[in-house]
Amino acid sequence: MARTENEDREGRILDAAAQLIAHFGYDKTTVSDIAREAGISKGAVYLHFESKEALFEALLIREMMTYALNWLALLEKDEAGGTLGGMYKSMLYALSDNPFMAALFRQDRHILGNYVRKPDNFFKRFQEGQSSSTRFEFVHRMQAAGALRDDLDPQVITHIMNMLAYGLVSMDGVIPAEETPELDDLIEGIAVMMDRALMSPDPTKADIGKQIVREIVDEAYQRYEQLEKSEQEQTEQ
Template structure:
């Protein structure tokens, strides 16, 4: 008699094998792109680093661009989950200032997405521009629009500024801190924690109202934001699973 769990389903075993292989290929791509940059990293290099035949990679991704897009997508899932854990543990995590702080700390742990934010052409080449201008970026901005509309409706951000201006300012604060960091001398360099705290303080002073949000308001916005984040992660995971199933 075979007890439940004693012998894994062959189909499940095959999927696990394919998924592990896909992650191994992406791990190799990540290591090489950070070492040599996108433009200098070839599929032959990745296959050699991952210990697979080049033809094997085509089972998942047909082009180098598709492979790197999958790499960025996987990294976004990791960062989104990190942000979720951080904001869930902070009662004020989903306020504008809290989101700035925790998003910055999560992104600082991801060299690839940090390169995307900074449009680091040496690391990501033309892929950096693509990630900032494609449909995924527009979808993200639409998500922020809904988030800001909810905050405005509940008086959790200033309403004397237009929605368009607020989203622009939020993006400028977030991106600006990342862009200026490499330009600062050692005398003015900040730790990751200091930068994230200062970013949050800037957002709070510029975009949030003077009165503090109530506990009930914070709980409501946290629930809605985490639902949005969960859905975004789910969509990215589903796309990755389709590639793994190849």
């Protein structure tokens, strides 16, 4: 179905916001800057978004959805996508393809600025009632299914995964480019190490991870829909 003029304009606004915020950060990017980059008037931006905060949250949702769909697509087409290393490899490739999401993963204060200090920011609203992260939930369910060794605390495994991913998206500011291996080689190497260190030797467990990721992504989408419905009802009251 062809996109309407309003949808195209909204897409340009979000594209401009993603580019500017990834470079200058939330605090230093103004609605005027975004309008100028998108080639429209400031008033036209407010036809789509009532505030800079609302625009930023729409951008967050779009980029998170894009990232999740890309992650799932990479996972599904990878024959080894159901292992811990396969899941992690797909996640890292999806993350490396999205500079905005990489900045969010780092919790980059330059990018997020004062937004994360807001008591009702999107992250807090979305995670309300959740006791664990997506990666922890994946590890926990993989162990419960017998696909991962269970002699290590899932929190320890999750923390190691987070450390590796953070390093992947942050090391360019620490290690000179000439001393850094190709990104693909790094991601593939991390996946091999994780599978050899943590996966069950039982070959029948090698595809379980795909279904677990599908379940977790579906649950996250349902949680978002519930949040959106709840906030819409509050607005209408």
